Amino acid sequence: MPAFRYTAIARGGETIRGTLEAADEAAVIARLQRDGSIPLQAEPDTGGFWHGLLHLELGRGKALSRQDVAEVTRELSLMLAAGQDLDRALRFLLETTARPRVRAVLAGIREAVRDGASLATALGRQPRSFPPLYVGLVRAGEAGGTLAATLDQMAELLERERALAANVTSALIYPGLLLVVAIGSIALLLTRVLPQFVPLFEQNGAALPGPTQLLITVGDLVSGYGAHAVLAVAGAFLVLRQALRRPGPRIFADRLLLRLPILGGLAREVLAARFTRTLGTLLNNGVPLVSAMAILRDTVGNLAAVAAVDQATLAVKGGAGLARSLAASGIFPTRTIHLLQLGEEAELGPMALRAAVIHEEKSRTGLQRLVSLLVPVITIVMGAAVAGIVSALLLAMLNLNDLAT
Numbered sequence: 001m002p003a004f005r006y007t008a009i010a011r012g013g014e015t016i017r018g019t020l021e022a023a024d025e026a027a028v029i030a031r032l033q034r035d036g037s038i039p040l041q042a043e044p045d046t047g048g049f050w051h052g053l054l055h056l057e058l059g060r061g062k063a064l065s066r067q068d069v070a071e072v073t074r075e076l077s078l079m080l081a082a083g084q085d086l087d088r089a090l091r092f093l094l095e096t097t098a099r100p101r102v103r104a105v106l107a108g109i110r111e112a113v114r115d116g117a118s119l120a121t122a123l124g125r126q127p128r129s130f131p132p133l134y135v136g137l138v139r140a141g142e143a144g145g146t147l148a149a150t151l152d153q154m155a156e157l158l159e160r161e162r163a164l165a166a167n168v169t170s171a172l173i174y175p176g177l178l179l180v181v182a183i184g185s186i187a188l189l190l191t192r193v194l195p196q197f198v199p200l201f202e203q204n205g206a207a208l209p210g211p212t213q214l215l216i217t218v219g220d221l222v223s224g225y226g227a228h229a230v231l232a233v234a235g236a237f238l239v240l241r242q243a244l245r246r247p248g249p250r251i252f253a254d255r256l257l258l259r260l261p262i263l264g265g266l267a268r269e270v271l272a273a274r275f276t277r278t279l280g281t282l283l284n285n286g287v288p289l290v291s292a293m294a295i296l297r298d299t300v301g302n303l304a305a306v307a308a309v310d311q312a313t314l315a316v317k318g319g320a321g322l323a324r325s326l327a328a329s330g331i332f333p334t335r336t337i338h339l340l341q342l343g344e345e346a347e348l349g350p351m352a353l354r355a356a357v358i359h360e361e362k363s364r365t366g367l368q369r370l371v372s373l374l375v376p377v378i379t380i381v382m383g384a385a386v387a388g389i390v391s392a393l394l395l396a397m398l399n400l401n402d403l404a405t
Contacts, residue, residue: 004028007298008037025127033124042127063128066165068102070158077151086113086147105129118142133278136295140285150285157281160356164273164363171367175374182382187226189389190219197396209399212392251303258304258331262373266366271300272336273359275309280352289348290317305331322348333359 003021006028010016016037022028028042064072072093079089090110097103105126112122120139123130134154141150194216201208208216243249258264278299282292293313297306308329315325323340326332336355343351 004042006032006042008032010037029124029127033121064102064105066158066162068099069129069134070155070162072102072106073151073158074155077148077155080148080151086119119147131299133282133295133299136287136291137282137285140282140287144286146285153281153284157277160277160360161274164270164360167364167367168270171371175371175378178375178378179382182378182386186382186385186389187222189386189393190215191223191226194219194389194393194396197393197400200400201396209392209395211388212396215389215392247303251307254302254304258302262370266363266370267302268331268333269359269363269366271302271305271331272333273356273363275300275305275332276336276339276352276359277356280349280356283349283352289322293322302331308332335359 003019004025005017005019007017020028020031022031025042032042075093075096076089079092080086084092087110090106090113094103094106094110097106108126109119109122112125113119117125118139120135120142123138124135137150137154138147141147144150194212197208197212198216207213244253257267260267275296278296279292282295283289287295290313293309293316297309297313300306300309308326308331311329312322312325315328316322321341321344323337323344326340327337335358339351339355339358340348343349343355
């Protein structure tokens with residue numbers, strides 16, 4: 001039977017981690033729930049670095065994408081807000097969706113609900129599609145009788161997360177395309193255009209100019225070893241990706257990212273937006289602060305920030321304030337700390353959501369500034385490289401002209 005690593009909140013509120021043998025992730029979650037714990041994460045135990053590298057996960061089965069989950073959540077909240085019961089709302093979603101993957105997941109959820117399970121329990125049996133944060137919010141909404149409103153807030157949270165990720169992706173598309181085209185143009189000049197001058201100089205018994213000879217040598221290296229270099233880079237990428245799944249290398253890389261001059265500030269704004277948006281959503285749905293901190297720790301996407309959240313959670317359990325506890329880590333922006341301090345004096349949940357709006361806007365403008373900086377830098381660097389190659393071509397042509405005269 002396969003082994004699974006898990007993270008959960010015990011009855012006393014402390015975070016527990018361990019390994020269980022079970023048929024699948026759903027069985028692990030069910031066992032933890034029977035023990036009175038709140039599951040946060042369950043994933044296969046890969047057995048170490050090299051085992052994980054040799055068994056890379058190439059697919060996620062019937063897992064829903066973030067967009068699928070957001071759409072299902074929004075439609076389900078609309079149906080429940082319109083007065084429909086849960087079974088009828090799920091049936092409506094089943095009948096109106098055309099994607100087989102979504103239909104398969106919804107069918108499993110509806111079957112569990114019809115068998116008497118709560119919606120949160122049914123969602124918990126689909127851990128690849130619905131993370132612990134989602135399940136915890138739904139459970140809180142069911143307990144408080146505000147499931148429709150909770151799903152509406154969850155849909156907004158997912159849509160904000162998706163918009164933030166889409167901003168990052170769209171902002172990097174143009175610089176990426178520019179870089180690819182520039183590298184392709186340089187490779188074409190080095191491997192196809194410059195070598196055509198070699199026979200002309202050999203026929204005249206003359207030596208190539210130094211700069212031209214240097215570039216032709218580089219072109220020969222690209223032609224002879226380019227494929228090997230691509231394979232080496234791809235292999236290094238796979239090894240690096242697998243290494244970053246281990247806690248030690250990952251936390252080192254995450255801390256390094258936060259210290260970078262430009263990217264570090266942008267990364268802090270993004271994780272602050274994610275943290276405050278999730279915190280506000282949890283608190284507004286009646287989740288206690290300590291439980292909310294334990295649930296959202298895995299949503300910030302940075303292990304250095306996760307460590308800061310864990311330390312703050314321990315401090316809050318001891319009676320300290322959240323803002324002061326987070327400030328001690330030096331991870332979150334000063335703006336975040338001040339806004340959370342104001343929230344602790346009034347209402348923390350609504351203030352956290354207001355802080356999220358501010359950080360999301362800062363992230364968007366930061367991305368725009370980064371792109372506005374990247375594009376001219378790439379243009380200048382690649383333009384200089386192309387200009388150097390063209391200069392070598394012109395030098396060779398002038399030398400040929402001198403030979404002819």
